[in-house]
Amino acid sequence: MAIDLTCPVPLLGADKILLAHGGGGRLTHQLIETVFLPAFSNPTILSRHDGGVFPVNGTQLAITTDCYVVNPIVFPGGTIGDLAVNGTVNDLAMCGARPLALSAAFILEEGLPMEILRTIVTSMESAARAANVPIVTGDTKVVDKGKADAMFINTTGVGVVVAPKPVGPDRVRPGDAVLVSGELGAHGITILSVRGGLDFEGDVTSDTAPLWPAVQTLFEADIEVHCLRDLTRGGLSSALNEIASAAGVGITVEEVAIPVSEAVRSACELLGLDPLYVANEGRFVAFVPEHDAERALEVLRSDAVSAQAVRAGNVHSDSPGIVTVRSRIGGHRVLDMLSGEQLPRIC
Amino acid sequence: MAIDLTCPVPLLGADKILLAHGGGGRLTHQLIETVFLPAFSNPTILSRHDGGVFPVNGTQLAITTDCYVVNPIVFPGGTIGDLAVNGTVNDLAMCGARPLALSAAFILEEGLPMEILRTIVTSMESAARAANVPIVTGDTKVVDKGKADAMFINTTGVGVVVAPKPVGPDRVRPGDAVLVSGELGAHGITILSVRGGLDFEGDVTSDTAPLWPAVQTLFEADIEVHCLRDLTRGGLSSALNEIASAAGVGITVEEVAIPVSEAVRSACELLGLDPLYVANEGRFVAFVPEHDAERALEVLRSDAVSAQAVRAGNVHSDSPGIVTVRSRIGGHRVLDMLSGEQLPRIC
Numbered sequence: 018m019a020i021d022l023t024c025p026v027p028l029l030g031a032d033k034i035l036l037a038h039g040g041g042g043r044l045t046h047q048l049i050e051t052v053f054l055p056a057f058s059n060p061t062i063l064s065r066h067d068g069g070v071f072p073v074n075g076t077q078l079a080i081t082t083d084c085y086v087v088n089p090i091v092f093p094g095g096t097i098g099d100l101a102v103n104g105t106v107n108d109l110a111m112c113g114a115r116p117l118a119l120s121a122a123f124i125l126e127e128g129l130p131m132e133i134l135r136t137i138v139t140s141m142e143s144a145a146r147a148a149n150v151p152i153v154t155g156d157t158k159v160v161d162k163g164k165a166d167a168m169f170i171n172t173t174g175v176g177v178v179v180a181p182k183p184v185g186p187d188r189v190r191p192g193d194a195v196l197v198s199g200e201l202g203a204h205g206i207t208i209l210s211v212r213g214g215l216d217f218e219g220d221v222t223s224d225t226a227p228l229w230p231a232v233q234t235l236f237e238a239d240i241e242v243h244c245l246r247d248l249t250r251g252g253l254s255s256a257l258n259e260i261a262s263a264a265g266v267g268i269t270v271e272e273v274a275i276p277v278s279e280a281v282r283s284a285c286e287l288l289g290l291d292p293l294y295v296a297n298e299g300r301f302v303a304f305v306p307e308h309d310a311e312r313a314l315e316v317l318r319s320d321a322v323s324a325q326a327v328r329a330g331n332v333h334s335d336s337p338g339i340v341t342v343r344s345r346i347g348g349h350r351v352l353d354m355l356s357g358e359q360l361p362r363i364c
Numbered sequence: 365m366a367i368d369l370t371c372p373v374p375l376l377g378a379d380k381i382l383l384a385h386g387g388g389g390r391l392t393h394q395l396i397e398t399v400f401l402p403a404f405s406n407p408t409i410l411s412r413h414d415g416g417v418f419p420v421n422g423t424q425l426a427i428t429t430d431c432y433v434v435n436p437i438v439f440p441g442g443t444i445g446d447l448a449v450n451g452t453v454n455d456l457a458m459c460g461a462r463p464l465a466l467s468a469a470f471i472l473e474e475g476l477p478m479e480i481l482r483t484i485v486t487s488m489e490s491a492a493r494a495a496n497v498p499i500v501t502g503d504t505k506v507v508d509k510g511k512a513d514a515m516f517i518n519t520t521g522v523g524v525v526v527a528p529k530p531v532g533p534d535r536v537r538p539g540d541a542v543l544v545s546g547e548l549g550a551h552g553i554t555i556l557s558v559r560g561g562l563d564f565e566g567d568v569t570s571d572t573a574p575l576w577p578a579v580q581t582l583f584e585a586d587i588e589v590h591c592l593r594d595l596t597r598g599g600l601s602s603a604l605n606e607i608a609s610a611a612g613v614g615i616t617v618e619e620v621a622i623p624v625s626e627a628v629r630s631a632c633e634l635l636g637l638d639p640l641y642v643a644n645e646g647r648f649v650a651f652v653p654e655h656d657a658e659r660a661l662e663v664l665r666s667d668a669v670s671a672q673a674v675r676a677g678n679v680h681s682d683s684p685g686i687v688t689v690r691s692r693i694g695g696h697r698v699l700d701m702l703s704g705e706q707l708p709r710i711c
Contacts, residue, residue: 031478032477032478032479033474033475033476033477033478034472034473034474034475034476034477034478034481034506035474035506036474036506036508037506038472038504038506039472039504039505039506039507040506045504048504049502049504052478052481052482052485053485053502053504056485056486056488056489057468057485057488057489057492057498057499057502059498059499059500061465061498061500061501062498062499062500062501062502066501068501069465069467069500069501071464071465071500073420073423073425073464073524074421074422074423074524075421076420076421076423078420078425078522080465080467080500080501080520080522081467081501082467082468082469082501082502082503082518082520083469083503084469084470084471084503084505084516084518085505086471086505086507117418117420118408118416118418118425118427120416120427120428120429120520121404121429122429122430122431122518122520123431124431124433124471124516125381125385125386126381127380127381127382127383128380128381129380129381130379130380130381131378131379131380131381131399132379134381134399135399138399138400138403138404139403141403141404142403142404145404151404151406151408151409152404152406152409153406153408153409153416153418153427154408154409154413154415154416154427154428154429155396155400155404155409155429156429156430156431157385157386157392157395157396157400158386158431158432158433158516158709159381159382159383159384159385159386159387159708160386160433160513160516160708160709161383161513161708161709163510164512164513165511165512165513165516166507166508166511166512169431169471169505169507169512169516171429171431171469171518171520173427173429173467173469173518173520175425175427175522177420177421361506361507361508362505362507362508
């Protein structure tokens, strides 16, 4: 049985930044709501989406940004470089936007071997080519030895929104089906096992992948997509909680329906982690109306990255803002937002 | 007399990242040319501009990115926050683009006092309001204590190109006038004096400011603007060398024409620095054809931030790729690109 990850942490009045403020869970949410949103108050940022969407001469543009601080910078299945490209491509995809161009900015620690930088840059170029998006501008800063951890990368993406209607939490409705695009937890368990020097059976590797091709198939098939969210920091649980809260709806998922590989499941049991809280870098959740649910699954399964898509649950009007999971043995439990810090520096 | 800053440093075959790779001088240039451009090869990035310009449904968009690692994060005249907003607004302006939207991404060190974060965020909001550009999306990561230096910020900006013709080094022609928008060196000397605990007469404060309003006046007056470049890392000398090299032209500036405040000049003499190499965060150089030079100066002087604009020199076809400065006593010297690291972490 997974341990309870909702153990108490200081939630209010924290006067210093904690690792958990970057964990994607409750403290991140609180930091955004109490520090960033009140300052940067404008309609776009207040939509609380994965990216900002705004019109330019009749075209809807999306912009999204992420800093990558993953440790280690090279891991089974990827590097900080392809993670940085895929992650930003994916955030654009979650806005229903086709990626147009990326920027790449580096903070390098003095003394970083040039060969490592070349390896990372090469992996970024491969990922950008795979996602068919050019890296059009960049920046490099160097800080003194000991003032950064090898390297950090920011990627920011600009895309054109192709979704015929805005995709976002405010379009989620009771009756919507909740689709999960594939097996959960591989990225987080990979990073954790490398950091801990653990050797898990089954060779878990990161799921980092570009999600735009899968998302594009939904729009090309005229699926009525209400909301999309990638399952990064905080995993499925954080994504569903954010959406339930923003949309004012209840969400129930079936534990038995959610795909988790045997290797990830074993690792999670050993480590006392719940795979629903573990970060993914190539998985997303889609909210579609009931009448499109089966067709959406078929379409998703036609793309390699979402070949194992499933229907994981549904949206309802009971208990607004609350996410519940029906366990394998039939009981219900509340799937709370991650409170503390599960896996720091996972992306 | 300023010391020679072109002292020898290992230029080729560096197998580790040095602080000078982030200094904006020759090693930065070399890193870009040998590591980044060969990997991220596309027509936009190969234009070697301050930002990438690309078309979307008939609109020319510009995107530009910068990480800010300035130390200290609060200094006379500004903070890392307004520097991050102004710097990216300015890079858009240098592409002839009106800023539309910014993203803001934070890397925070565990333990950072929340009050400091609030101060920085507030200064960003003020700078964004002053530049009339919304911050529409963001990201926060936290790294363990000792793995970053208080905070780093990335801002990335998207703008609409309003310049009727592309602005860039490839449009610089022999005969162009070289205009400098105001007094040089205040930002770099401010940071250096705070870091060194120095107390310079005249209270030098950072010149951080948004440059779009001044640039906009040029386009509104139908000035034929060939190239714009802000004078950040590496100062005027790096900007002119990059442009001379990219345009295949010679540039000569008059030392006596270049405005430097008495306080900055004294500080530079004391520290053995040449103000032409010192970073600015609210100054730029404009290349315009001779027939527009006087009118461009008048227009620039109508905006507060460029009220002290001067004509500093001219472009010619002698010695392509070389920048020379005619000294106060009439001799010529080559103004080389900064070779080593003058002032690390200036922005």
